Amino acid sequence: MGSSAYLDQIRDRVLVFDGATGTWLQRQDLTADDFGGPELEGCNEVLVDTRPDLIARMHREYLEAGADAIETNSFGSLRATLGEYGLGDRARELNEQAARIARQAADEAATPDRPRFVAGAMGPGTRFASLGQVRYAELRDQFAEQAAGLLEGGVDLLLLETQFDLLGAKAAINGARRAMQEVGREVPIQVQVTIELTGRMLPGTEIGAALIALDAMRPDVIGINCATGPEEMGEHVRHLSQHARTPISVLPNAGLPSIVDGKMHYDLTAEDFTAYLTRFVREFGVRVVGGCCGTTPEHIAAIAATLSAA
Secondary structure, three states, rough: OOHHHHHHHHHHHHHOOOOOOHHHHHHHOOOHHHHHHHHHOOOOHHHHOHHHHHHHHHHHHEEEEEEEEEOOOOOOHHHHHHHOOOOOOHHHHHHHHHHHHHHHHHHHHHHEEOOOEEEEOHHHHHOOOOOOOOOOOOOOOHHHHHHHHHHHHOOOOEEEEOOOOOHHHHHHHHHHHHHHHHHHOOOEEEEEEEOOOOOOOOOOHHHHHHHHHHHOOOOOOEEOOOOOOHHHHHHHHHHHHHOOOEEEEEEEOOOEEEEOOOOEEEEHHHHHHHHHHHHHHHHHHOOOOOOOOOHHHHEEEEHHHHHHHO
C-alpha cells in the first residue's frame, strides 16, 4: 500500500463515506430548469454546472452527518455517458468542477485532528467491454480523461465503483494511472465491484475470481458496493476479509428495493443498516464503510455515531 493521508487514516481507524447522491437529489423536487433544460433532465452530473449550490449543500449535509469522505457528483461523467446528453466534450471540465465543489466543502468541514477526504467517483459506464460493446482501449482512455479532471479538481483518491465487469475495472484502473502520470499527481485507487443477487457479477464472475484479478492490478483498497443491501453481501465480505491483501470497503444499498406509491423504496432503517455495517467492521475487519442507493444523511449519521462511540 502506498502512503497518503487517506491510507494513513484507514490504518488508524474506520472511515465513513457518504450516502447516495441520487436518493438525496430525488428528495429535492428538481425540475428540468435545474438541469439546464428538458433535454438534460435526469443528467445528475450536469448539476455541478447548473446548480453547484445544490451539490455543495448535499456534500455539507453528509459531512455534517459525520462522513469522513464525500464522493464527487461524477458517477456518470464518462465521455460516452455524458454523450447521451450531448455533453461528451465537456467530460474533463465537468469532472474538475465536481471535484472543486466537493474539495471546498471537505476543506470547510476539516479540522486539524479530523481531515475530510474527497473521493473522485468513477462509475462503470453503460457498456460492457467483455461483451465487445466498447473497445478496451477506448474505455481506458475515457476513464483517463475523467480521472484527469478529478485530479485537477483536487480529489484525495479515485473511487472506481459499481464495477460490474472485470475488463471494465481494468480499463478504469489503467486509465486512472495514465491520468496520474499526465497530471503529475499520485493518489490511492479504491476499486469496488458490484455483486448481483445471483452471488456473481453481471458476466458471472464470483467474488473469489474478482479478487484475484483485481489484486493483480494492485489497487490500494478493494471493496463491494451497490446491487444489494448488506445482508446479501455477508459471504462476499467474509471472503474478502479472509483473502484480500488490501483494506476492504463496503458500501451497500439500504436493503433491496421495492416500489411503494410508484417510487423506489429501500427498506433498511438507519439503525438496521448500522447494525450490519458495525458487524462487518467487528467481525471482518472492514476499514471503509458508507452507503449506496437508498441511503441518506440519516443512515450516515447513525453509522458515524456508532463507530465514533466504539
